[in-house]
Amino acid sequence: MIISTKNLTKNFKDLTAVDNVNLEIEEGEIFGLLGPNGAGKTTMISMLCTILRPSSGTAKVNGYDIIKQPDKVRSSIGIVFQEPSVDDLLTGRENLEIHALIYKVPSDIRKKRVEEVLNLVGLEKRADSLVKTYSGGMRRRLELARGLMHHPKILFLDEPTLGLDPQTREHIWNYIKKLAKEKRITIVLTTHYMEEADMLCDRIAIIDSGKIIVLDTSKKLKNKVGEDIVLIKMDNPDIAAFKKLKFVTSFEKKDDSIQITIKDSSKNLQRLLCKIGKIESVEVRPVTLNDVFIHYTGKEIRSEGEEGGYMERIMESQARR
Amino acid sequence: MIELGSIYGVWLREIKVYVREKERVISSFISPIIWLFVFGTGLGANISLQGVSYQVFIYPGILVMSLLFTSIFYGVYIIWDRKLDFLKDVLVAPISRTSLFIGKMLGGCTDVMIQTTILLFLGLLIGISITIQIFLYSLLVLFVISLAMVGFGLVLGSNLKTPEAFQLVANFVVWPVFLLSGALFPISNLPSWLSTFTLLNPLTYGVDAIRSAILGVQTFPTYVDFAVLIGFALIMILIGTISFGRMQQTK
Numbered sequence: 001m002i003i004s005t006k007n008l009t010k011n012f013k014d015l016t017a018v019d020n021v022n023l024e025i026e027e028g029e030i031f032g033l034l035g036p037n038g039a040g041k042t043t044m045i046s047m048l049c050t051i052l053r054p055s056s057g058t059a060k061v062n063g064y065d066i067i068k069q070p071d072k073v074r075s076s077i078g079i080v081f082q083e084p085s086v087d088d089l090l091t092g093r094e095n096l097e098i099h100a101l102i103y104k105v106p107s108d109i110r111k112k113r114v115e116e117v118l119n120l121v122g123l124e125k126r127a128d129s130l131v132k133t134y135s136g137g138m139r140r141r142l143e144l145a146r147g148l149m150h151h152p153k154i155l156f157l158d159e160p161t162l163g164l165d166p167q168t169r170e171h172i173w174n175y176i177k178k179l180a181k182e183k184r185i186t187i188v189l190t191t192h193y194m195e196e197a198d199m200l201c202d203r204i205a206i207i208d209s210g211k212i213i214v215l216d217t218s219k220k221l222k223n224k225v226g227e228d229i230v231l232i233k234m235d236n237p238d239i240a241a242f243k244k245l246k247f248v249t250s251f252e253k254k255d256d257s258i259q260i261t262i263k264d265s266s267k268n269l270q271r272l273l274c275k276i277g278k279i280e281s282v283e284v285r286p287v288t289l290n291d292v293f294i295h296y297t298g299k300e301i302r303s304e305g306e307e308g309g310y311m312e313r314i315m316e317s318q319a320r321r
Numbered sequence: 322m323i324e325l326g327s328i329y330g331v332w333l334r335e336i337k338v339y340v341r342e343k344e345r346v347i348s349s350f351i352s353p354i355i356w357l358f359v360f361g362t363g364l365g366a367n368i369s370l371q372g373v374s375y376q377v378f379i380y381p382g383i384l385v386m387s388l389l390f391t392s393i394f395y396g397v398y399i400i401w402d403r404k405l406d407f408l409k410d411v412l413v414a415p416i417s418r419t420s421l422f423i424g425k426m427l428g429g430c431t432d433v434m435i436q437t438t439i440l441l442f443l444g445l446l447i448g449i450s451i452t453i454q455i456f457l458y459s460l461l462v463l464f465v466i467s468l469a470m471v472g473f474g475l476v477l478g479s480n481l482k483t484p485e486a487f488q489l490v491a492n493f494v495v496w497p498v499f500l501l502s503g504a505l506f507p508i509s510n511l512p513s514w515l516s517t518f519t520l521l522n523p524l525t526y527g528v529d530a531i532r533s534a535i536l537g538v539q540t541f542p543t544y545v546d547f548a549v550l551i552g553f554a555l556i557m558i559l560i561g562t563i564s565f566g567r568m569q570q571t572k
Contacts, residue, residue: 101330
Protein backbone atom coordinates (compact mmCIF):
# COMPACT_ATOMS: atom_id res chain seq x y z
CA MET A 1 0.00 0.00 0.00
CA ILE A 2 1.53 3.29 -1.02
CA ILE A 3 -1.13 5.29 0.81
CA SER A 4 -3.20 4.17 3.74
CA THR A 5 -5.32 6.36 5.97
CA LYS A 6 -6.44 5.53 9.45
CA ASN A 7 -9.59 7.21 10.75
CA LEU A 8 -8.54 10.36 8.95
CA THR A 9 -10.76 13.23 10.11
CA LYS A 10 -10.86 16.98 9.60
CA ASN A 11 -13.27 19.30 11.36
CA PHE A 12 -13.76 22.94 10.50
CA LYS A 13 -15.71 24.78 13.21
CA ASP A 14 -19.12 23.12 12.88
CA LEU A 15 -18.43 21.14 9.72
CA THR A 16 -16.84 17.71 9.43
CA ALA A 17 -15.16 17.92 6.04
CA VAL A 18 -13.54 14.49 6.23
CA ASP A 19 -15.11 11.95 8.52
CA ASN A 20 -13.15 8.93 9.76
CA VAL A 21 -11.84 7.84 6.40
CA ASN A 22 -10.01 4.56 6.05
CA LEU A 23 -8.58 4.18 2.61
CA GLU A 24 -5.90 2.12 0.94
CA ILE A 25 -4.33 2.99 -2.37
CA GLU A 26 -2.07 0.57 -4.18
CA GLU A 27 1.18 1.42 -5.86
CA GLY A 28 0.86 2.22 -9.56
CA GLU A 29 -2.88 2.69 -9.76
CA ILE A 30 -4.84 5.73 -10.88
CA PHE A 31 -7.16 6.32 -8.01
CA GLY A 32 -10.13 8.68 -8.21
CA LEU A 33 -11.98 10.52 -5.49
CA LEU A 34 -15.34 11.35 -7.04
CA GLY A 35 -17.90 13.56 -5.39
CA PRO A 36 -19.81 16.83 -5.61
CA ASN A 37 -18.29 20.19 -4.70
CA GLY A 38 -17.81 20.41 -0.97
CA ALA A 39 -17.71 16.65 -0.47
CA GLY A 40 -14.30 16.86 1.21
CA LYS A 41 -12.09 15.77 -1.68
CA THR A 42 -9.69 18.69 -1.57
CA THR A 43 -9.54 18.59 2.21
CA MET A 44 -8.61 14.93 2.04
CA ILE A 45 -5.87 15.52 -0.53
CA SER A 46 -4.57 18.53 1.38
CA MET A 47 -4.11 16.35 4.45
CA LEU A 48 -2.32 13.66 2.46
CA CYS A 49 -0.04 16.36 1.01
CA THR A 50 0.68 17.67 4.55
CA ILE A 51 -0.75 21.10 3.73
CA LEU A 52 -3.51 20.61 6.27
CA ARG A 53 -3.22 18.97 9.64
CA PRO A 54 -5.84 16.31 10.40
CA SER A 55 -8.09 16.89 13.43
CA SER A 56 -7.68 13.24 14.31
CA GLY A 57 -6.44 10.05 12.74
CA THR A 58 -3.46 9.91 10.43
CA ALA A 59 -2.20 8.49 7.17
CA LYS A 60 0.91 6.95 5.70
CA VAL A 61 2.13 8.14 2.34
CA ASN A 62 4.96 6.18 0.75
CA GLY A 63 5.55 4.65 4.19
CA TYR A 64 5.91 8.00 5.96
CA ASP A 65 3.52 9.40 8.52
CA ILE A 66 1.90 12.65 7.34
CA ILE A 67 2.03 14.19 10.81
CA LYS A 68 5.43 13.02 12.04
CA GLN A 69 7.43 13.04 8.79
CA PRO A 70 5.90 15.74 6.60
CA ASP A 71 9.21 16.57 4.87
CA LYS A 72 9.69 12.94 3.82
CA VAL A 73 6.13 12.83 2.53
CA ARG A 74 6.69 16.02 0.55
CA SER A 75 9.77 14.65 -1.12
CA SER A 76 7.77 11.62 -2.28
CA ILE A 77 4.84 13.48 -3.78
CA GLY A 78 4.04 15.88 -6.59
CA ILE A 79 0.94 18.05 -6.51
CA VAL A 80 -1.16 19.78 -9.09
CA PHE A 81 -3.48 22.12 -7.24
CA GLN A 82 -7.04 22.92 -8.17
CA GLU A 83 -6.12 26.60 -8.58
CA PRO A 84 -3.57 27.70 -11.18
CA SER A 85 -0.26 28.05 -9.35
CA VAL A 86 2.45 28.58 -11.95
CA ASP A 87 4.06 32.01 -12.01
CA ASP A 88 2.85 33.85 -15.07
CA LEU A 89 5.69 36.36 -15.10
CA LEU A 90 8.17 33.52 -15.57
CA THR A 91 8.64 31.34 -18.62
CA GLY A 92 7.64 27.69 -18.53
CA ARG A 93 11.28 26.67 -18.28
CA GLU A 94 12.00 29.13 -15.47
CA ASN A 95 9.05 27.81 -13.51
CA LEU A 96 10.47 24.31 -13.77
CA GLU A 97 14.04 25.34 -12.98
CA ILE A 98 13.02 27.27 -9.89
CA HIS A 99 10.88 24.36 -8.74
CA ALA A 100 13.91 22.08 -9.20
CA LEU A 101 16.08 24.41 -7.10
CA ILE A 102 13.56 24.67 -4.31
CA TYR A 103 12.87 20.93 -4.32
CA LYS A 104 16.61 20.20 -4.21
CA VAL A 105 16.95 18.36 -7.52
CA PRO A 106 20.76 17.83 -7.87
CA SER A 107 22.32 20.44 -10.17
CA ASP A 108 23.93 17.93 -12.56
CA ILE A 109 20.59 16.44 -13.60
CA ARG A 110 18.46 19.60 -13.37
CA LYS A 111 18.72 20.60 -17.05
CA LYS A 112 18.06 17.07 -18.26
CA ARG A 113 15.07 16.72 -16.00
CA VAL A 114 13.56 19.97 -17.27
CA GLU A 115 13.85 18.77 -20.88
CA GLU A 116 12.43 15.40 -19.97
CA VAL A 117 9.25 16.71 -18.37
CA LEU A 118 8.78 19.38 -21.05
CA ASN A 119 8.83 16.67 -23.70
CA LEU A 120 6.49 14.53 -21.69
CA VAL A 121 3.78 17.20 -21.71
CA GLY A 122 4.61 18.49 -25.18
CA LEU A 123 5.65 22.00 -24.18
CA GLU A 124 9.22 22.01 -25.49
CA LYS A 125 8.44 24.54 -28.22
CA ARG A 126 6.80 27.05 -25.89
CA ALA A 127 9.15 26.53 -22.95
CA ASP A 128 10.76 29.96 -23.26
CA SER A 129 7.56 32.01 -23.55
CA LEU A 130 6.12 33.72 -20.51
CA VAL A 131 3.39 31.66 -18.88
CA LYS A 132 0.93 34.55 -19.19
CA THR A 133 0.86 33.87 -22.94
CA TYR A 134 -0.15 30.21 -22.38
CA SER A 135 -3.64 28.81 -22.84
CA GLY A 136 -5.42 27.16 -19.93
CA GLY A 137 -4.55 23.70 -21.18
CA MET A 138 -0.88 24.59 -21.57
CA ARG A 139 -0.72 25.91 -18.01
CA ARG A 140 -2.26 22.72 -16.77
CA ARG A 141 0.33 20.70 -18.67
CA LEU A 142 3.10 22.86 -17.23
CA GLU A 143 1.73 22.18 -13.77
CA LEU A 144 1.71 18.46 -14.49
CA ALA A 145 5.32 18.75 -15.65
CA ARG A 146 6.26 20.70 -12.54
CA GLY A 147 4.63 18.09 -10.33
CA LEU A 148 6.89 15.48 -11.91
CA MET A 149 10.17 17.44 -11.74
CA HIS A 150 11.48 15.80 -8.59
CA HIS A 151 10.39 12.28 -9.66
CA PRO A 152 7.71 11.77 -7.06
CA LYS A 153 6.33 8.32 -6.31
CA ILE A 154 2.83 9.71 -6.09
CA LEU A 155 1.19 12.49 -8.04
CA PHE A 156 -1.85 14.24 -6.58
CA LEU A 157 -4.15 15.97 -9.03
CA ASP A 158 -6.88 18.13 -7.55
CA GLU A 159 -9.60 18.59 -10.19
CA PRO A 160 -7.09 18.44 -13.05
CA THR A 161 -9.53 19.59 -15.73
CA LEU A 162 -11.85 21.91 -13.79
CA GLY A 163 -13.14 24.66 -16.05
CA LEU A 164 -11.28 23.55 -19.17
CA ASP A 165 -13.08 23.02 -22.45
CA PRO A 166 -13.93 19.43 -23.52
CA GLN A 167 -11.17 19.21 -26.10
CA THR A 168 -8.46 20.41 -23.75
CA ARG A 169 -9.84 18.12 -21.09
CA GLU A 170 -9.40 15.10 -23.34
CA HIS A 171 -5.88 16.27 -24.10
CA ILE A 172 -5.01 16.42 -20.40
CA TRP A 173 -6.51 12.96 -19.85
CA ASN A 174 -4.22 11.56 -22.50
CA TYR A 175 -1.20 13.09 -20.81
CA ILE A 176 -2.23 11.75 -17.43
CA LYS A 177 -2.65 8.26 -18.88
CA LYS A 178 0.71 8.56 -20.57
CA LEU A 179 2.35 9.60 -17.30
CA ALA A 180 0.88 6.71 -15.41
CA LYS A 181 2.05 4.31 -18.06
CA GLU A 182 5.52 5.70 -18.77
CA LYS A 183 6.51 6.79 -15.28
CA ARG A 184 4.65 4.05 -13.41
CA ILE A 185 3.69 6.47 -10.69
CA THR A 186 0.65 6.30 -8.50
CA ILE A 187 -1.87 8.98 -9.37
CA VAL A 188 -4.53 10.15 -6.96
CA LEU A 189 -7.02 12.55 -8.45
CA THR A 190 -10.17 14.28 -7.30
CA THR A 191 -12.95 15.15 -9.69
CA HIS A 192 -16.61 15.86 -9.88
CA TYR A 193 -16.73 14.90 -13.56
CA MET A 194 -18.16 11.38 -13.95
CA GLU A 195 -16.65 10.81 -17.34
CA GLU A 196 -13.24 11.85 -16.05
CA ALA A 197 -13.31 9.30 -13.26
CA ASP A 198 -14.70 6.74 -15.68
CA MET A 199 -12.04 7.36 -18.34
CA LEU A 200 -8.98 7.56 -16.14
CA CYS A 201 -9.32 5.71 -12.91
CA ASP A 202 -8.53 2.12 -12.09
CA ARG A 203 -10.52 2.44 -8.91
CA ILE A 204 -12.97 5.07 -7.77
CA ALA A 205 -14.03 6.08 -4.30
CA ILE A 206 -17.34 7.90 -4.25
CA ILE A 207 -17.24 10.47 -1.52
CA ASP A 208 -20.03 12.56 -0.06
CA SER A 209 -20.17 14.69 3.10
CA GLY A 210 -16.67 13.60 4.06
CA LYS A 211 -17.42 9.87 3.95
CA ILE A 212 -16.45 7.25 1.43
CA ILE A 213 -19.77 5.83 0.28
CA VAL A 214 -18.43 3.07 -1.92
CA LEU A 215 -15.13 2.11 -3.51
CA ASP A 216 -14.47 -0.12 -6.50
CA THR A 217 -13.61 -0.22 -10.18
CA SER A 218 -15.90 1.77 -12.42
CA LYS A 219 -17.31 -1.41 -13.93
CA LYS A 220 -18.10 -3.07 -10.62
CA LEU A 221 -19.65 0.11 -9.26
CA LYS A 222 -22.02 0.23 -12.19
CA ASN A 223 -22.82 -3.46 -11.91
CA LYS A 224 -23.83 -2.91 -8.32
CA VAL A 225 -26.60 -0.63 -9.52
CA GLY A 226 -27.74 -2.72 -12.45
CA GLU A 227 -26.91 -2.93 -16.09
CA ASP A 228 -29.18 -0.78 -18.18
CA ILE A 229 -31.64 1.88 -17.32
CA VAL A 230 -35.00 2.05 -19.04
CA LEU A 231 -37.08 5.17 -18.72
CA ILE A 232 -40.71 4.67 -19.65
CA LYS A 233 -43.44 7.26 -20.00
CA MET A 234 -46.96 5.89 -19.77
CA ASP A 235 -50.37 6.48 -18.28
CA ASN A 236 -51.53 4.44 -15.32
CA PRO A 237 -48.64 2.01 -15.05
CA ASP A 238 -49.45 -1.38 -13.56
CA ILE A 239 -46.87 -1.55 -10.81
CA ALA A 240 -47.60 -5.15 -9.93
CA ALA A 241 -46.78 -6.21 -13.50
CA PHE A 242 -43.31 -4.67 -13.23
CA LYS A 243 -42.55 -6.36 -9.97
CA LYS A 244 -43.30 -9.79 -11.39
CA LEU A 245 -40.59 -9.53 -14.05
CA LYS A 246 -37.42 -11.36 -13.03
CA PHE A 247 -34.97 -9.31 -15.07
CA VAL A 248 -36.02 -6.05 -13.42
CA THR A 249 -33.52 -5.29 -10.68
CA SER A 250 -34.90 -2.02 -9.40
CA PHE A 251 -37.91 0.11 -9.86
CA GLU A 252 -38.59 3.75 -9.22
CA LYS A 253 -41.54 5.97 -10.04
CA LYS A 254 -40.62 9.51 -11.06
CA ASP A 255 -42.98 12.43 -11.78
CA ASP A 256 -44.62 11.23 -14.97
CA SER A 257 -42.36 8.32 -15.81
CA ILE A 258 -40.95 5.12 -14.43
CA GLN A 259 -37.27 4.39 -14.18
CA ILE A 260 -36.27 0.76 -13.99
CA THR A 261 -32.96 -1.02 -14.24
CA ILE A 262 -32.92 -4.27 -16.12
CA LYS A 263 -30.39 -6.96 -16.93
CA ASP A 264 -29.32 -7.38 -20.52
CA SER A 265 -31.54 -4.83 -22.19
CA SER A 266 -30.79 -6.10 -25.72
CA LYS A 267 -32.65 -9.31 -24.94
CA ASN A 268 -35.14 -8.26 -22.30
CA LEU A 269 -36.42 -4.94 -23.56
CA GLN A 270 -38.78 -6.61 -26.00
CA ARG A 271 -40.22 -8.81 -23.27
CA LEU A 272 -40.59 -5.88 -20.94
CA LEU A 273 -42.50 -3.82 -23.46
CA CYS A 274 -44.84 -6.73 -24.26
CA LYS A 275 -45.79 -7.20 -20.63
CA ILE A 276 -46.61 -3.68 -19.55
CA GLY A 277 -49.05 -2.55 -22.17
CA LYS A 278 -49.38 0.76 -23.98
CA ILE A 279 -46.59 3.25 -23.46
CA GLU A 280 -46.01 6.83 -24.54
CA SER A 281 -42.22 6.68 -24.98
CA VAL A 282 -39.21 4.61 -23.97
CA GLU A 283 -35.57 5.48 -23.51
CA VAL A 284 -32.73 3.05 -22.84
CA ARG A 285 -29.26 4.01 -21.65
CA PRO A 286 -26.35 2.31 -19.90
CA VAL A 287 -25.77 2.92 -16.18
CA THR A 288 -23.36 5.79 -15.48
CA LEU A 289 -21.41 6.70 -12.40
CA ASN A 290 -24.03 9.37 -11.80
CA ASP A 291 -26.63 6.60 -11.36
CA VAL A 292 -24.26 4.94 -8.94
CA PHE A 293 -23.96 8.18 -7.04
CA ILE A 294 -27.71 8.70 -6.98
CA HIS A 295 -28.20 5.11 -5.94
CA TYR A 296 -25.97 5.56 -2.89
CA THR A 297 -26.65 9.15 -1.89
CA GLY A 298 -30.05 9.94 -3.32
CA LYS A 299 -28.76 13.10 -5.00
CA GLU A 300 -27.02 14.07 -8.20
CA ILE A 301 -23.52 15.33 -8.71
CA ARG A 302 -23.83 18.78 -10.19
CA SER A 303 -22.08 18.43 -13.49
CA GLU A 304 -20.48 21.86 -13.93
CA GLY A 305 -18.36 23.58 -11.33
CA GLU A 306 -20.18 26.61 -9.98
CA GLU A 307 -17.15 27.46 -7.91
CA GLY A 308 -14.43 29.44 -9.68
CA GLY A 309 -13.16 27.50 -12.67
CA TYR A 310 -9.52 27.27 -13.63
CA MET A 311 -9.80 29.84 -16.42
CA GLU A 312 -11.61 32.32 -14.18
CA ARG A 313 -8.78 32.08 -11.69
CA ILE A 314 -6.23 32.79 -14.41
CA MET A 315 -8.15 35.87 -15.52
CA GLU A 316 -8.40 37.00 -11.94
CA SER A 317 -4.69 36.62 -11.33
CA GLN A 318 -3.79 38.54 -14.45
CA ALA A 319 -6.19 41.32 -13.64
CA ARG A 320 -4.52 41.76 -10.29
CA ARG A 321 -1.03 42.10 -11.63
CA MET B 322 17.92 24.18 8.98
CA ILE B 323 19.12 26.29 6.07
CA GLU B 324 19.13 24.99 2.49
CA LEU B 325 21.22 27.23 0.24
CA GLY B 326 19.95 25.84 -3.07
CA SER B 327 16.35 26.33 -2.06
CA ILE B 328 17.04 29.84 -0.74
CA TYR B 329 18.63 30.64 -4.08
CA GLY B 330 15.54 29.27 -5.87
CA VAL B 331 13.14 31.42 -3.85
CA TRP B 332 15.42 34.47 -4.30
CA LEU B 333 15.75 33.89 -8.06
CA ARG B 334 11.97 33.82 -8.44
CA GLU B 335 11.63 37.12 -6.59
CA ILE B 336 14.27 38.79 -8.76
CA LYS B 337 12.81 37.55 -12.03
CA VAL B 338 9.34 38.70 -11.09
CA TYR B 339 10.75 42.04 -9.90
CA VAL B 340 12.58 42.66 -13.16
CA ARG B 341 9.46 41.82 -15.20
CA GLU B 342 7.08 43.98 -13.23
CA LYS B 343 7.85 47.25 -14.92
CA GLU B 344 5.94 49.35 -12.40
CA ARG B 345 8.18 48.09 -9.62
CA VAL B 346 11.39 48.78 -11.49
CA ILE B 347 10.25 52.25 -12.53
CA SER B 348 9.14 53.11 -9.03
CA SER B 349 12.55 52.06 -7.68
CA PHE B 350 14.09 54.69 -9.93
CA ILE B 351 11.53 57.42 -9.51
CA SER B 352 10.75 57.43 -5.81
CA PRO B 353 14.31 58.13 -4.55
CA ILE B 354 14.53 61.07 -6.90
CA ILE B 355 11.24 62.45 -5.61
CA TRP B 356 12.32 62.06 -2.00
CA LEU B 357 15.49 63.90 -2.64
CA PHE B 358 13.93 66.79 -4.55
CA VAL B 359 11.12 67.28 -2.04
CA PHE B 360 13.42 67.28 0.94
CA GLY B 361 16.50 68.64 -0.76
CA THR B 362 14.85 71.83 -1.97
CA GLY B 363 11.81 72.18 0.29
CA LEU B 364 13.75 71.82 3.51
CA GLY B 365 16.94 73.36 2.27
CA ALA B 366 16.82 76.04 4.95
CA ASN B 367 19.91 77.39 6.60
CA ILE B 368 19.53 75.45 9.79
CA SER B 369 22.50 73.50 11.01
CA LEU B 370 22.42 70.51 13.32
CA GLN B 371 25.28 68.69 14.99
CA GLY B 372 27.67 70.84 13.01
CA VAL B 373 26.31 70.14 9.51
CA SER B 374 23.65 71.89 7.40
CA TYR B 375 20.13 70.48 7.80
CA GLN B 376 20.00 69.31 4.22
CA VAL B 377 23.11 67.21 4.70
CA PHE B 378 22.03 66.12 8.18
CA ILE B 379 18.76 64.84 6.78
CA TYR B 380 20.25 62.96 3.80
CA PRO B 381 20.94 59.73 5.72
CA GLY B 382 17.41 60.05 7.09
CA ILE B 383 16.02 60.14 3.57
CA LEU B 384 18.08 57.11 2.62
CA VAL B 385 16.56 55.29 5.57
CA MET B 386 13.07 56.55 4.86
CA SER B 387 13.01 55.34 1.29
CA LEU B 388 14.54 52.06 2.41
CA LEU B 389 12.00 51.67 5.21
CA PHE B 390 8.98 52.23 2.97
CA THR B 391 10.12 49.87 0.23
CA SER B 392 11.13 47.24 2.79
CA ILE B 393 7.94 47.21 4.84
CA PHE B 394 5.63 47.43 1.82
CA TYR B 395 7.47 44.53 0.21
CA GLY B 396 5.54 42.40 2.70
CA VAL B 397 2.35 42.91 0.70
CA TYR B 398 3.68 40.65 -2.08
CA ILE B 399 3.46 37.68 0.25
CA ILE B 400 -0.29 38.36 0.51
CA TRP B 401 -0.70 38.58 -3.26
CA ASP B 402 1.38 35.47 -3.84
CA ARG B 403 -0.80 33.67 -1.37
CA LYS B 404 -4.06 35.01 -2.77
CA LEU B 405 -3.10 34.03 -6.29
CA ASP B 406 -1.75 30.67 -5.16
CA PHE B 407 1.78 31.27 -6.45
CA LEU B 408 3.04 30.49 -3.00
CA LYS B 409 1.36 27.10 -2.79
CA ASP B 410 3.98 25.11 -4.63
CA VAL B 411 6.72 26.61 -2.48
CA LEU B 412 4.83 26.04 0.76
CA VAL B 413 4.58 22.31 0.12
CA ALA B 414 8.27 22.00 -0.77
CA PRO B 415 10.29 19.69 1.46
CA ILE B 416 12.37 22.56 2.83
CA SER B 417 12.46 24.34 6.16
CA ARG B 418 10.26 27.38 6.61
CA THR B 419 13.41 29.24 7.69
CA SER B 420 15.01 28.73 4.25
CA LEU B 421 11.81 29.89 2.65
CA PHE B 422 11.64 33.00 4.77
CA ILE B 423 15.31 33.84 4.22
CA GLY B 424 14.87 33.39 0.45
CA LYS B 425 11.95 35.83 0.42
CA MET B 426 13.82 38.21 2.70
CA LEU B 427 16.91 38.29 0.48
CA GLY B 428 14.66 38.80 -2.55
CA GLY B 429 13.14 41.85 -0.86
CA CYS B 430 16.55 43.15 0.21
CA THR B 431 17.83 42.97 -3.37
CA ASP B 432 14.81 44.97 -4.49
CA VAL B 433 15.44 47.54 -1.74
CA MET B 434 19.18 47.73 -2.31
CA ILE B 435 18.78 48.55 -6.00
CA GLN B 436 16.73 51.59 -5.04
CA THR B 437 19.07 52.52 -2.20
CA THR B 438 22.13 52.36 -4.40
CA ILE B 439 20.53 54.82 -6.81
CA LEU B 440 19.78 57.14 -3.93
CA LEU B 441 23.36 56.85 -2.72
CA PHE B 442 24.58 57.99 -6.12
CA LEU B 443 22.11 60.88 -6.06
CA GLY B 444 23.72 61.98 -2.80
CA LEU B 445 26.74 63.04 -4.83
CA LEU B 446 24.50 65.45 -6.73
CA ILE B 447 23.45 67.36 -3.63
CA GLY B 448 27.03 67.66 -2.58
CA ILE B 449 27.51 64.84 -0.08
CA SER B 450 31.15 63.81 -0.33
CA ILE B 451 31.33 60.04 -0.50
CA THR B 452 34.55 58.12 -1.02
CA ILE B 453 34.61 54.55 -2.32
CA GLN B 454 35.19 53.23 1.20
CA ILE B 455 32.28 55.21 2.60
CA PHE B 456 30.13 54.12 -0.32
CA LEU B 457 30.81 50.43 0.27
CA TYR B 458 30.48 50.70 4.02
CA SER B 459 27.20 52.56 3.60
CA LEU B 460 25.90 49.79 1.36
CA LEU B 461 26.77 47.25 4.04
CA VAL B 462 24.99 49.28 6.73
CA LEU B 463 21.95 49.82 4.53
CA PHE B 464 21.84 46.11 3.69
CA VAL B 465 21.76 45.21 7.37
CA ILE B 466 18.97 47.72 7.94
CA SER B 467 17.04 46.32 4.99
CA LEU B 468 17.38 42.77 6.37
CA ALA B 469 15.73 43.91 9.58
CA MET B 470 13.00 45.95 7.90
CA VAL B 471 12.15 43.54 5.05
CA GLY B 472 11.95 40.84 7.71
CA PHE B 473 9.50 43.04 9.60
CA GLY B 474 7.42 43.62 6.46
CA LEU B 475 7.29 39.91 5.68
CA VAL B 476 6.22 39.08 9.22
CA LEU B 477 3.38 41.57 8.86
CA GLY B 478 2.48 40.20 5.42
CA SER B 479 2.42 36.58 6.50
CA ASN B 480 0.11 37.38 9.41
CA LEU B 481 -2.41 39.46 7.50
CA LYS B 482 -4.95 38.14 5.04
CA THR B 483 -5.79 40.98 2.67
CA PRO B 484 -3.75 43.68 0.92
CA GLU B 485 -6.16 46.26 2.36
CA ALA B 486 -5.46 45.16 5.92
CA PHE B 487 -1.75 45.21 5.17
CA GLN B 488 -1.93 48.75 3.83
CA LEU B 489 -3.66 49.88 6.98
CA VAL B 490 -1.34 48.16 9.42
CA ALA B 491 1.80 49.03 7.50
CA ASN B 492 0.93 52.73 7.44
CA PHE B 493 0.16 52.56 11.11
CA VAL B 494 3.58 51.01 11.76
CA VAL B 495 5.78 52.83 9.26
CA TRP B 496 5.19 56.40 10.40
CA PRO B 497 5.91 56.00 14.12
CA VAL B 498 8.93 53.85 13.30
CA PHE B 499 10.20 56.50 10.95
CA LEU B 500 9.39 59.58 13.03
CA LEU B 501 10.83 58.07 16.20
CA SER B 502 14.06 56.94 14.57
CA GLY B 503 15.88 60.25 14.70
CA ALA B 504 15.93 60.39 10.91
CA LEU B 505 14.57 63.95 10.87
CA PHE B 506 15.97 65.38 14.11
CA PRO B 507 18.62 64.38 16.63
CA ILE B 508 17.16 62.17 19.34
CA SER B 509 19.14 63.88 22.09
CA ASN B 510 16.68 66.81 21.95
CA LEU B 511 13.60 64.68 22.71
CA PRO B 512 11.71 64.66 26.02
CA SER B 513 12.62 61.59 28.04
CA TRP B 514 9.28 59.73 27.64
CA LEU B 515 9.63 59.96 23.86
CA SER B 516 13.25 58.98 23.85
CA THR B 517 12.29 55.68 25.51
CA PHE B 518 10.29 54.83 22.41
CA THR B 519 13.16 55.96 20.29
CA LEU B 520 15.56 53.65 22.09
CA LEU B 521 13.19 50.72 21.59
CA ASN B 522 12.96 51.42 17.88
CA PRO B 523 15.41 49.27 15.88
CA LEU B 524 15.48 51.83 13.08
CA THR B 525 17.05 54.39 15.46
CA TYR B 526 20.21 52.28 15.41
CA GLY B 527 20.03 52.01 11.63
CA VAL B 528 19.81 55.78 11.26
CA ASP B 529 22.66 56.18 13.72
CA ALA B 530 24.87 53.72 11.84
CA ILE B 531 24.27 55.25 8.43
CA ARG B 532 24.71 58.78 9.78
CA SER B 533 28.03 57.81 11.26
CA ALA B 534 29.02 56.17 7.97
CA ILE B 535 28.21 59.21 5.85
CA LEU B 536 28.53 62.19 8.19
CA GLY B 537 30.74 60.81 10.90
CA VAL B 538 28.34 61.84 13.71
CA GLN B 539 26.90 59.17 15.94
CA THR B 540 25.10 58.61 19.23
CA PHE B 541 25.76 54.91 19.90
CA PRO B 542 28.91 52.80 19.38
CA THR B 543 28.92 51.06 15.96
CA TYR B 544 28.84 47.57 17.49
CA VAL B 545 25.62 48.42 19.35
CA ASP B 546 24.01 49.59 16.08
CA PHE B 547 24.95 46.38 14.30
CA ALA B 548 24.04 44.14 17.22
CA VAL B 549 20.56 45.65 17.51
CA LEU B 550 19.88 45.46 13.75
CA ILE B 551 21.16 41.92 13.30
CA GLY B 552 19.42 40.84 16.49
CA PHE B 553 16.15 42.30 15.22
CA ALA B 554 16.59 40.61 11.82
CA LEU B 555 17.15 37.27 13.58
CA ILE B 556 14.03 37.73 15.69
CA MET B 557 12.09 38.47 12.48
CA ILE B 558 13.44 35.27 10.90
CA LEU B 559 12.31 33.36 13.95
CA ILE B 560 8.80 34.84 13.97
CA GLY B 561 8.67 34.59 10.17
CA THR B 562 9.49 30.89 10.31
CA ILE B 563 6.59 30.31 12.68
CA SER B 564 4.26 32.51 10.60
CA PHE B 565 5.15 30.69 7.38
CA GLY B 566 4.55 27.39 9.12
CA ARG B 567 1.11 28.53 10.17
CA MET B 568 0.31 29.94 6.74
CA GLN B 569 0.30 26.53 5.05
CA GLN B 570 -2.03 25.18 7.70
CA THR B 571 -4.73 27.74 7.10
CA LYS B 572 -5.41 28.52 3.46
